Amino acid sequence: MALEAVLAIPVLMFAVGVVGNVTAIAVLSRTKRERKESAFYTLVCGLAVTDLLGTCLASPITIATVLQSPWPEALCEFHSFLLLFFGVAGLSIICTMSAERYLAISHPYTYKRWAVDQHVARWCLFAIYAGNVLFCCLPLLGFSRSIRQPPYTWCFIDWRSRIPLHVFYSFLYAGISSLLILVTIACNVALCWTLLVMRQRIGKLVPRASIKKHWRERSSGVEIQMMLLLIVTSLVVLVCSTPLVVRIFVNQRWLVNDWDADLQAIRFASVNPILDPWVYILLRRTVFHKVLSLSKRVMRGRAKSILPAGPRPTAQYLMEKNCATPLVLSTELLGRVYLDDTPSTTGAISHVEEKE
Known part of the structure; x- marks a missing residue:
């Protein structure tokens, strides 16, 4: 295979990831002051910065090793650490964002009593970074080892090792990642259910038709936007993170040698920081309302086209x-x-x- 064809994918992923995350950070910097002081905004900023750092640190190493094949052992260890850290760190931040939204909507009194604000979110980010750094440094302490993975353009832990301590770390990493995915999905589903229940209860408790109409006009767009954001988030997490977790379980349990599946799994995981800024930032309220108003105009035009001809009231x-x-x-x-x-x-x- 030609060198240009091998370089095309990592270079394209690097460029799209940098542009997307820089755009996301620029959009966040123009957010209103009251939103900047919220915990959710702080977590989104942390996710955007994390994705940008992961893209800027990991992708150039891959591109450099394609141009020059020999891997120094220290560089291989560092590349493996980057893939481990930014993979689980992104999942941790997304899980925290889902939990924060669930707590704010489903348990507002607890959310207020705990005083969840930007300072709490910053401490959560610090705990996520510190905990994941220690967890991903365990292979350097002998809990696992980093090896070059075919086609020898990336390094990762030895997930086919028979050493008990290495096997334990592989299953531990895959288990923690699976737990973060499940908690994220559970929080998103619970939040959607809470919004549906709230809508039904307001419709029963408020007898005035004008108030009900006003509430529906004010809240239906926000609800649809929230549910759309949660659904897209769940799909991104499942599609991008699950293949790598599955490959860790399969490789360590049955010791199979499917190099193409491993490469596709790590590529899917690398797409996650590319899609995150578009999901969390560019699907913000202003863009959503523009798309929603455009769709309403299209639907209204179709409805008028199918009305029967004749005198109007x-x-x-x-x-x-x-x-x-x-x-x-x-x-x-x-x-x-x-x-x-x-x-x-x-x-x-x-x-x-x-x-x-």
Whole structure:
């Protein structure tokens, strides 16, 4: 295979990862002040910085080793450490973000009592970095060893070793990664369920049709955005992280030699920091509302195209022409009043009649 073809994939992944994460950090820097002071914003910043560092540190080593084949042992150990650390660190931050959102929405009183803010989020990031550095340094202390993996362009732990301590570390790393994935999915599913339950309860507890309509208009977009973000997050975590975890379990348990599957798994894991900024930053509220309004316009245009031809009601015609008369306005007000089940209906009707 030509050298240009071998270099194409790592160079492309490096360029897209750097551009995406730099764009994400630039977008975050322009966020409003009240959002910057939130715990979620701090965790998103930590994720963007982590992904950028991982891309800038790991990808150049891969590109350099393709150009010059010999691997110094220290460089191989360092590359293996980078893949281990940034893989589990990204999962840890994503899991923390999901847990923070679940706690804020499902248990707001506990969230307020614990005073979860940007300072707590910074301590969480510090704990994640410190804990993962110690955990990923264990191979240097003899818990495992780093070897070159075919096609000898990357280094990783020896996941086919028969040494008990090495086997233990492989299963420990895969088990912790699996736990982070499961907790992330569980928090996302629980949060979606909480939002659905909240929507149903508000619809039952609030009798006024105008209030219910106002709440739906204000919250439906936020709910859809939140659920879309969580679903995409879950898919990214599953698609990018699961193959490598599965390969660790399979290689260490059955000692198979499927080099192509190993290479594809590490490439999928490397795509994770490339997709994260687009999921967490570019799917922010402003972009989402623009896409949502555009889709509503398209759907409205389709609905108008399938309406039967014929005379339109006078009220609808006047509303479309922006020339609503007092009669139309009174009809709208009376319609809202009659939908009201509260004891103040009679007073509201008399008030409308006086205006007419």
